[in-house]
Amino acid sequence: MDYAKESLRLHQQWGGKIEVVATVPANDQESLSLAYTPGVAQPCLAIRDNIDRSYELTRRHNLCAVITDGSAVLGLGDIGPEAGMPVMEGKCVLFKTFGGIDAFPLCVKTQDVDEFVQTVYNISGSFGGINLEDIAAPRCFEIERKLKEKCDIPVFHDDQHGTAIIALAGLTNALKVVGKNKEEVRVVFSGAGSAAISITRLLLLAGYRDITLCDKFGAIYQGCPQLNWAQQEIAKVTNLEGRRGNLADLLVGADVFIGVSAPGLVTPDMVRTMERDAIVFACANPTPEIFPDDARLGGARVVSTGRSDFPNQINNVLAFPGVFRGAFDVRARDINEEMKMAAAQALAGLISEEELSEDYIIPKPFDPRVVPAVAEAVAEAARRTGVARI
Template identity: 55%
Template sequence: MPSSSVDHSDPVFELHRGGKLAVASTVPLTSREDLSLAYTPGVAKVCEAIAADPELVDDYTWVSHTVAVVTDGSAVLGLGNIGPRAAMPVMEGKAVLFKQFGGVDAVPICLDTQDVDQIVATVVALAPSFGGINLEDISAPRCFEIERRLDELLPIPVFHDDQHGTAIVVLAALRNAATLLNRKLGDLRVVVSGAGAAGVAVTRMLAAGGVNPGEIVVCDSRGVLHPDREGLTPVKAELAEFTNAARCQGGITDALRGADVLIGVSGGQIPEQAVAGMAPGGIVFALANPTPEVHPDVAGRHVAVVATGRSDFPNQINNVLAFPGIFRGALDARATRITDNMKVAAADAIASVVAENLTADAIVPSPLDPRVAPAVAEAVLDAARRDGVARA
């Protein structure tokens, strides 16, 4: 029975009633001949062919255009650990975006376990049904191990969108912001506020995309990461080793003093005086949603370019710019994995869509721009072939 706490007149609930997905047949089933071809006896012929040559599964089933969207419900949006059932509306939404923007079929799978071993074993067991695995809303640090292990075990792409989707769009936006301001990525001093899944991936992606890693300073809730700081997790200790060459210490205000770029992926609030201490002509990406680390209007008093994760401000850093095209390209390539070069190629493609018409309020395309996913897919496909991970 519906909960009495739900306002059934709210259009949000009305849109979600019955879910946002359905299964539809792609073949006719109107005659006995149709049935004999789609099911018995005809289907046995296809089964025997795939048994003899397993790669034919890509040609004669949905595997080549379908991904699993997998979560354990431990880090859903800004809602936290709300569990698998409450995560389902988000996973359905993700699947709808895959189809709408990338032409990729996607199946939401919400697992009733948060044990790393069980998640890995379950996804490995499910993998023959899919051409790729999109991990979603799994909390750090478990998400790092889950992705790493699945990437090693499976012959298909595994992609944790909360990490890499965000990082790819951030790199695209930073490329265009730097171009607009007549700056080079390699000359920028960047502060990343947040050392969770997104912060780690953003840091690594910026380094792969041309930012000098020694000029990146990463902060968590306890302050700046540096090798001498006690109590660092293995992931944070690794970040500390290859970033922050000047060995800056202290808090976010210390890190931002003289910095060119602030990338907020933490949800923690950053005071205006800290942003005021940045170098002139700065860039702020305050991506916490719904409450940015620093309000865009406040940041705009002190820097030249501002982006957020929200749709009601200019320059929305939205993962939908990345993941549909990335999986479309990876599936078209029948890639065995998604490489760093494929991610950088995706960022370059996103940036290129608006490169000829840059303004301070338009450094990334609209999430609804129909040019984005095809451009990303083509770039990812080409990169997969260059990296030798394509089977097509």
């Protein structure tokens, strides 16, 4: 199937992928008076007296805002907020389909950090959580940090944290397959944007020690002149040996490659220079840094991509529906690092030792166990860390 052509045709036919559906009647005088005036005044007064009752008396308890500025939409770049709407609507479909969560797309027409933050904060009382989407780095880091400081509901940038959760889960099981320890492996990234930095932070929290990021200029190291502020921060805790060189140089002797960058950057010959039983996560979409057959030709033992037509797909739908489901179930104020770690551990734990193999290190997106397992783990972590309200 020509997915591009068929999707465009269907979007024209659909005229949008979501709609608002009333859950109560308003088709006679009595039902109208209960759903609206005069009866609706009573729940309004109850919420005035106790704002937390907005979760009980409105749909807020199960409503997530999916918000972008259109500056980094898929692999298309800065195409503008209106052009990002099909993706935001699609994300809302996934929230509902996989997590049973109502979601509403919002595309904000500004790339000023403070203006964006204030806009989102001003509407945050209407929602139980905020999912940031397709916002360019490094602005996305500052936006998320400021919103988390201002809002009393979960704020989650899926491009960062969803990818990080699944990468950690997959890598946890991949290391089991090849019989290596996280404390001893050397990890090399291609890419130094939002996904790479977020994955790195979670890997460090999980106990990985030797991580080096590489962008188009070469290795990221402390004092590197062309880094933005977010890259400067991550450079303080990575590449502790101060390695220099390009991606090919860095891959020599590496145990793990994680690509969140651009197509075709890795060759079989580059993989051959890696350590025995190398692990390759080539997640650029739709064309990975190296295709699985080529990676295996170079000697890789475990290979993962972002594509659904190869084994071990790194797909964010494995994370965000369950993460938000768990956060909403306990009315969490935040999605913290412990909750992300719990989500990754839950995902990895769904595959038994008997099932684990080179082509099965992470559950498939339609595995019905995924969302309940992730949600339960996230909810438990929220309670344990004191961010749950119920």
